[in-house]
Amino acid sequence: MLLVCTCVYAVLLILRCDYTSAIRYDPTWESIDSRPLPSWYDEAKLGIFIHWGVFSVPSTSFPPHGQVAWFWTYWKGDKLKVFDDYVKDNFRPDFTYADFAEQFTAEFYDPNEWADIFNSSGAEYIVFTSKHHEGFTNWPSKYSFNWNSMAVGPKRDIVGELANAIKTKTSLHFGLYHSRFEWFHPLYLQDKANNFTTQNFVNTKTLPELYEIVNAYKPEVVWSDGDWEATSDYWKSTDFLAWLYNDSPVKDTVVTNDRWGSDATCHHGGFLTCSDRYQPGVLQKRKFENAMTIDSIAWGFRRNAEIKDFLTTHQLIATFVETVSCGGNMLMNVGPTKEGRINPIFEERLRDVGAWLNVNNEAIKGSRPWSHQNDTLTPNIWYTMKDSAVYAVVLDWPMGTTLSLAAPMPQSNTVVTMLGYPGPFQWKARSSSGLDITILPIAANKMPCKWAWVFKFTNLLNV
Numbered sequence: 001m002l003l004v005c006t007c008v009y010a011v012l013l014i015l016r017c018d019y020t021s022a023i024r025y026d027p028t029w030e031s032i033d034s035r036p037l038p039s040w041y042d043e044a045k046l047g048i049f050i051h052w053g054v055f056s057v058p059s060t061s062f063p064p065h066g067q068v069a070w071f072w073t074y075w076k077g078d079k080l081k082v083f084d085d086y087v088k089d090n091f092r093p094d095f096t097y098a099d100f101a102e103q104f105t106a107e108f109y110d111p112n113e114w115a116d117i118f119n120s121s122g123a124e125y126i127v128f129t130s131k132h133h134e135g136f137t138n139w140p141s142k143y144s145f146n147w148n149s150m151a152v153g154p155k156r157d158i159v160g161e162l163a164n165a166i167k168t169k170t171s172l173h174f175g176l177y178h179s180r181f182e183w184f185h186p187l188y189l190q191d192k193a194n195n196f197t198t199q200n201f202v203n204t205k206t207l208p209e210l211y212e213i214v215n216a217y218k219p220e221v222v223w224s225d226g227d228w229e230a231t232s233d234y235w236k237s238t239d240f241l242a243w244l245y246n247d248s249p250v251k252d253t254v255v256t257n258d259r260w261g262s263d264a265t266c267h268h269g270g271f272l273t274c275s276d277r278y279q280p281g282v283l284q285k286r287k288f289e290n291a292m293t294i295d296s297i298a299w300g301f302r303r304n305a306e307i308k309d310f311l312t313t314h315q316l317i318a319t320f321v322e323t324v325s326c327g328g329n330m331l332m333n334v335g336p337t338k339e340g341r342i343n344p345i346f347e348e349r350l351r352d353v354g355a356w357l358n359v360n361n362e363a364i365k366g367s368r369p370w371s372h373q374n375d376t377l378t379p380n381i382w383y384t385m386k387d388s389a390v391y392a393v394v395l396d397w398p399m400g401t402t403l404s405l406a407a408p409m410p411q412s413n414t415v416v417t418m419l420g421y422p423g424p425f426q427w428k429a430r431s432s433s434g435l436d437i438t439i440l441p442i443a444a445n446k447m448p449c450k451w452a453w454v455f456k457f458t459n460l461l462n463v
Helices: 039-044 068-077 081-090 097-103 111-120 158-169 186-193 200-217 237-246 313-325 344-363
Strands: 046-050 125-131 173-179 221-225 288-293 328-334 381-386 389-394 402-405 415-418 427-429 435-438 453-458
Touching (some): 039 173, 039 328, 046 344, 068 081, 068 097, 111 158, 111 344, 125 158, 125 221, 158 173, 186 200, 200 237, 288 313, 313 328, 328 344, 344 381, 344 389, 344 453
Parallel strands (some): 046 125, 046 328, 125 173, 173 221, 288 328
Antiparallel strands (some): 389 453
């Protein structure tokens, strides 16, 4: 029996299954792309991204160069004066980027506390930065001598501690981000100078690290990045993915993204990310993930961030429901401080989203896109579907006493309710199409949540 279970993702035409597979995947994109996504990922809908590393020490950006995690290349690669002046004005002469590592102290890093905060968000998986483009590994890698979290800085196995906390304290799926390239690694620069006709960096650094973290920590998400300067042939991506899907300790449950080479992004691999903060706004034919940030500017923690830079809870939920309605998952990023603290504004946003999901998760987890994503009569409404029920997520409470919708086609036995609110709502069919829902009287103190209210429709004609 090739698959324990197989089912068709009706709208997106995606197979969703948790399975024990007898299929062997070849190291070709045609074969790799034929592997169905394990169903846990599509059911989950929400993940938490965590960007943490040596870049969390300077934790500073200067617009328009907002990426905190890119501090080193802004300073020494692009040689931007504002970054050079910042270092000269605030650090001793001859200060190097490597000197930041000693200040990556992580003294308040409590993986159990992190696990509790992430779990409170209602997310069902996390993706943690094992290594960013700076090359510093958050685990004691054999392939990153003296530039890892056990050798310098925290003197701890950051990845291992978090993996243990997530797996023992929560039901969250544990995932790892890994950058394929490193800005200033001499072997990578040598391969690049050779127009990637040599693969010394891949053979001695990238691939050994990937095998190491998969075997050691058994992540159920392998989130690749740093691929864009060379093709997947240089990175030997299909070789690694064939091993991951055929023989790795997570072969039956692991999911991957698409950043495996300049030719692969938005085309090959598992789910598609296409670009940072990818939000197509329309139904997609293939599963995608919107990797986005609570701090609208940067992925890592910014000491010079302003309150206006952070997305509000309403904006986060609006982004989330639009993503889910169009067939995607949302990966919501936080950036801890160098000491290992999750800033209170990040924690508040995560707990707010969790509070909303406590009321409305019926419309999210395990849902699938409906035939309509939004409504033509009333703006800021996004639809999802589960089994035979349709859900309308109303981002802005309407003025007046009536909510008018064009998409749902009612029949005599249609029932309209609101998640978290007792009793059905009265409705009347519109003369052309859709229905008008009487939404008053609803006392303000009886509203089931603070943001985005979900109406549920059963027995619709157009399911």
